[in-house]
Amino acid sequence: MVSDDMTTLGTEVACAKINLALHVRRRLANGYHDLETVFAFLDCGDVISAGTGSDIQLAISGPFSGGLSNKDNLVLEAAHLLASHAKVETGAHLTLDKRLPVASGIGGGSADAAATLRLLNRYWGLQLNLSDLAKLSETLGADVPACVLNETSCGKGIGQNLVPIKNGPLTGCFGLLVNPLVPISTATVFQQWDGMDRGALSGTDPILAAIAGRNDLQKPAETLAPVIKTILSKLQQTDAVMARMSGSGATCFGLYRTKKQVNAAEKMITETLPGAWTMVGGLK
Incomplete structure (x- = not known):
């Protein structure tokens, strides 16, 4: 110590x-x-x-x-x-x-x-x-x-x-992180991935390509922690520019233009999913 x-x-x-x-x-x-x-x-x-x-x-x-x-x-x-x-x-x-x-x-x-x-x-x-x-x-x-x-x-x-790369259209955004406090093994999520190549990121602007893209680990993670789907559904009801699961989960995020929007989204999440962990920060 x-x-x-x-x-x-x-x-x-x-x-x-x-x-x-x-x-x-x-x-x-x-x-x-x-x-x-x-x-x-x-x-x-x-x-x-x-x-x-x-x-x-x-x-x-x-x-x-x-x-x-x-x-x-x-x-x-x-x-x-x-x-x-x-x-x-x-x-x-x-x-x-x-x-x-x-x-x-x-x-x-x-x-x-x-x-x-x-x-x-x-x-x-x-x-x-x-x-x-x-x-x-x-x-x-x-x-x-x-x-x-x-x-x-x-x-x-x-x-x-x-x-x-530059943040481009996401410059100045705020992020809301939401985790159901269900730990998920990265190795297990990858094992559940179906092995299908659904294509590359496309377009000349990498941020716009990412917004239009996907997380291929989301579906396998949802089979291990179905609450992920619930969290994303809640985030999609807010003013988020985009909402998605991060990495192998179970944390999901929403990105917002203003501090008022992100704070309102966090309030809604904590009221409707009281067992979830949240954190708010600015996009670097």
Whole structure:
């Protein structure tokens, strides 16, 4: 555990990731899947803090800290990976404030690992650029490089071939995240996918293509958690520019033009689905 007298020297938000679209094209021989996706990020999520320490340690707090290990955790893997890469001999006492549900399709551990890399890069004075950090992070998971870049981008391959893009027609939007507090295994959702290639993202504007696109994991996720369909039905009754499930679920999102619209949507969701978790943030 991190001692009570630890001096906190920096924090970093592990921004919630949403997939504006997620097209699964084919299963690869290595067990991964060939994807086309558009990643976007909200300006809220978990929070990583770093303080002085002679070694690398992790403490976990927050509403979703229960059951998480402070020994076997992607945050520690990221910290040790960066320390080894940069030959850092000093430590850091890390704290993860876990505000996002676990196994929820919005980055979670990937975003935590990415935020750890950004924070320790700054804390240790390494001055690596984000592209270098993203490349380094590839072994930590398919979504980690996108979470390191922390900006709207098109992802291909297993999601690690990234091209940053502008938010275009979604600039200035607010996002509402809704999760039924039903954890879903990404591996199980992919196993339930029917293997059918329903086509690529199409069009010259990637944001418009994403809005017109789909999440191919939504149907298999709904078989595991039918409440996802209920949440999406509720979101589609609001003023959302778009509403979709993110990643492998079970979190769904709606994007809104104004703060008034997103707040009204959150109020409706909490009143009609009182057991659901919600979070509101701005689209980065």
